[in-house]
Amino acid sequence: MDRIRIRGGNKLNGVINISGAKNAALPLMIIPMLTADTVTLHNVPRLADVRQLQRILQNHGVDIMTAGKRAGAAENAGETLKISAKSIVDTTAPYELVSKMRASFWVLGPLMGRMGEAKVSLPGGCAIGTRPVDLLLLAMEKLGAEMVIEQGYVIAKAKKGLKGGHIFFPKVSVGATHVALMAAVLAHGDTTIENAATEPEITDVAECLVKMGAKIEGIGTRNLNITGVTSLHGAEHTVVADRIETGTYAMLAGMAGGDVTLRGARADTLADVILTLQRAGLEITTNNEGMRVKRNGSGILPVDVTTDPYPGFPTDLQAQFMGLMTMAKGKSHIRETIFENRFMHVQELARFGADIRVNGNMAEVHGVQKLTGADVMATDLRASVSLVIAALAAEGETMLHRVYHLDRGFEDLEGKLSAVGADVTRISGA
Structure with a gap:
């Protein structure tokens, strides 16, 4: 299993290319x-999660080809994927x-929008709990899907196709x-979605x-209106x-x-x-x-943040911001309102010498003058980068284990950091 070794103390100077989201x-x-x-997607990041989804889609009969670089494309551009689902061979x-x-x-x-049927496993085998899918099922019901849950699977049918409806x-x-958008575009009639997410990815x-x-x-906006069409055609999109990667590298630069x-x-x-x-x-x-992100010699100031849906402070940057605050000149508070159990990185940050006290969904971070390199373990995709942030400012050497979490969401992290002066090396093997 790969590890990443980081020797702290180097300032970062230069250019980092931001990948596709x-x-x-x-x-x-x-x-x-x-x-x-065929739908052609440009600037697709080279990530473990992208590769995994390719394998999953191929199970349904989707053909995915990685195309060569477009003429005139920037050196840092991501991959181009040509995706064709001419025939859906499996709706399970x-x-x-x-x-x-x-x-x-x-x-x-x-699957429901195009085929009118689907049998999809519940993530982790349960419907309710951390990051539940109950709202996704609510949307499908409002569009006329008949659903049952049997042996950990959602079995959905709409014999005459989905129908437009009102989703709140x-x-x-x-x-x-x-999911509501994907299903509604081919539904018969009009659909309204109230209190929709407004993230740039949506x-x-x-x-x-x-x-x-x-x-x-x-x-x-929070309110989407969809008029169903009988069919969709191919397109090209970047x-x-x-x-999240942008915010992460901004904080890495701020820390170092x-x-x-x-x-x-x-x-x-x-x-x-x-x-x-x-x-x-x-x-900035x-x-x-x-x-452009710069930090002069005046140090990091403590700031309180609360995670919120977009356009608020994103939960996917909460761990990174906590890493930044470990060396702030004073006390900061970080309140997590989106996901439970998203303070797992606190114990690993403490191994650097960070002073963090957690009470429910609130973390109180007391900035320290010095962090010291340590052996640490990534616990999830975003939390793992908070450890990189701490390691860049820590004295001595840090060894980050279980870096497959990083590979899921950050393209060539060690390469991008090394290019701007960080002492970061991937070590392959056990």
Whole structure:
């Protein structure tokens, strides 16, 4: 199993290329199941999760080809995938595949929209609990699907096709909004979605669906109106820049110090994060290349944050921000309101010498003057990067274990950091 060794103390200077957004690429890879035509996606990040979803989609008969680089494409551009679902050969998504990637449950939407039937395993084998799928099922019911849950599977049917309906989400859900959109575009009649998620990744998916012939109004707002069409066609789309990766590298630069340009970053998708980091003492400006992040010698200032649905502070940057606050000049508070059990990184940060006290969904971070390198273990995709942030400022050497979590969501992290001066090395094997 691979490990990453980090020797702290180096400032970061130079350019980091921002990849396409993982949280947009995954649903964008699923929506071609709605058409028999080919959908071409550009700027797809090279991630373990992308590879896994390719295998899952192929189980349904989806053909995916990795195309060569486009003429004139930037050196840092992601992959181009040509995705064709000319024939859906299997409407079952088995547990052994869904259990490996939660987003694969979203195939329920296009399978029902196009085929009128689906048998999809519940993620982890249960419907209710952490990150439940109850809102996704609510959306399908409002569109006329008849569903039963048997032996850990959702078995859904709509013999005459889905019908437009009114969907109100009692709380904002990215996954439920994705599934509702995928299902509604081919439903008979009109659909309204109230309290929809407004994340840039939702907007990216909706814009791609429009290119494919879908009729969607209200994109980027809490209320979406969809007029169902009889069929969709092929399209070409470029995945939006990853705002989570952008925020992560901004915090890495802030922790280590230096002057870094995040090429391709979309500052308009990170307004709340940028304001928060500026309050913490980082200098952030936008330019033609993307975003420039600097931190002078004055140190990091403590800032309180609460995670919220977009456009609030994203839960996917909570762990990274906690890593940044471990060396702030004072006390900060971080309140997590989206997911439970998302403070698992606290114990690992403590191994560096961080002073963090957790009470329920609130973490109180007391900044320390010095962190010391340690052996640490990644616990999930986002938490693992908080350990990299601490390691870049820690004295001595850090060994990060279980880095497959990093590979799921961050493309070539060690390569990008090494290019701007960090002492980061991947060690292959046990």
